[in-house]
Amino acid sequence: RLNAAGRLDDMTLGIQCLLADSEVEATQIAHRLQDLNVQRRSIEADMQDGANLSLDDIDVANQFAISMYQVDWHQGVIGILASRIKERYHRPVIAFADAGGGLLKGSGRSIASLHLRDALDLLSKHQPDLILKFGGHAMAAGLTIKQVDFKLFNHSFEAVVKSLITEADLESILEVDGSLDSHEMTFQVAQTLENQVWGQGFAPPLFCDAFKVVNQRVLGEKHLKLSLKKDSIVIDAICFNQPEFLPDQIQAAYQLQTNSYNGSQKVQLNVRYVVSET
Structure with a gap:
């Protein structure tokens, strides 16, 4: 719920809740955070439905990475969407949303075998004008590209990921702690x-x-x-x-x-x- 404020509105709302001087004030802000989280869930569900339709037309089994963009996606929720798709297909995923001014903002999630930030760094060295800015770490990253470059990014990111991992890395392994009495x-x-x-x-x-x-x-x-x-x-x-x-x-x-x-x-x-x- 604290994260929902930053995704859809203003992250200071969550900070105000934590720093409230009274239980009454904290409760009032908490209700606003709850409303934002319900809204976030609804937006995420709609985006997931749109993503599923697009994924039906993609041969995911023969891809090493997934890059997706839809014009109505919300910037604050694309990271959650990327995470959901990554969990389902066990591939690095980057979801993009319209950032205005002819730009797309992307949020990516990765699998254990691919350091996502390093992969984007390698791509930017191969094509210096493709990624305008990026940052992150092994499992998650953010980036900005031009809208007209989405298809080029899609193909280029796929090629870079394919050069860094193997087909065996795309197999999801579920590690368990055994039986529970x-x-x-x-x-x-x-x-x-x-x-x-x-x-x-x-x-x-x-x-x-x-x-x-x-x-x-x-x-x-x-x-x-x-x-x-x-x-x-x-x-x-x-x-x-x-x-x-x-x-x-x-x-x-x-x-x-x-x-x-x-x-x-x-x-x-x-x-x-x-x-x-x-």
Whole structure:
């Protein structure tokens, strides 16, 4: 929610919330931040729909990188969009939005095998007039190009990425921390994990187990709310961006998390990847 202020409006709104002198003032600003975040989600959903339509016409399997631009995309949300597409296709992704004055502003996200900032630096050395400015680090970067140069950038970035990584690097590998005993799937364990500090190179635990799907229903036309059974326990689970029903027996990679709703605190599984057991 703090990030939403900077994406859609003015980042000082988030700072004002943190520095508020009273709970009343902080709450008022927090409600404005919440409204901005709801707006951000709506914009992101529309952009994702547009991106999916464009990706249907692209042979992603034979590409090393993805560069995308649509005239109505919002500058403040292209980084999130690039991240979503990168997670889906496991390729470096740069999404562009109109910056006015004949310019495009791009936001990129990368995979572990490609240092994105260095790739852009190499491209700028090969074609000094193509990228007007850029900056960032291994996993994320921003840049500005001329609108008329988008197609040239698309081809040039693809060539540079192809020269730096191999096809094997484009295969997504899911690393898990093994199985979790059913008696450890508790609210207290989930709370303990959430209270730790996780980050780049030190990801939160991802467990893997076999489950029976006891119940499932679609939320918001694109998420699955599940009841999963392991041994003698049945536990709630959520599987985001999965509108289709799962088979009765599954192998799932998941994170243990807390879920607070209407004053009730429960444990649930955040299912990140699933395959059929049969």
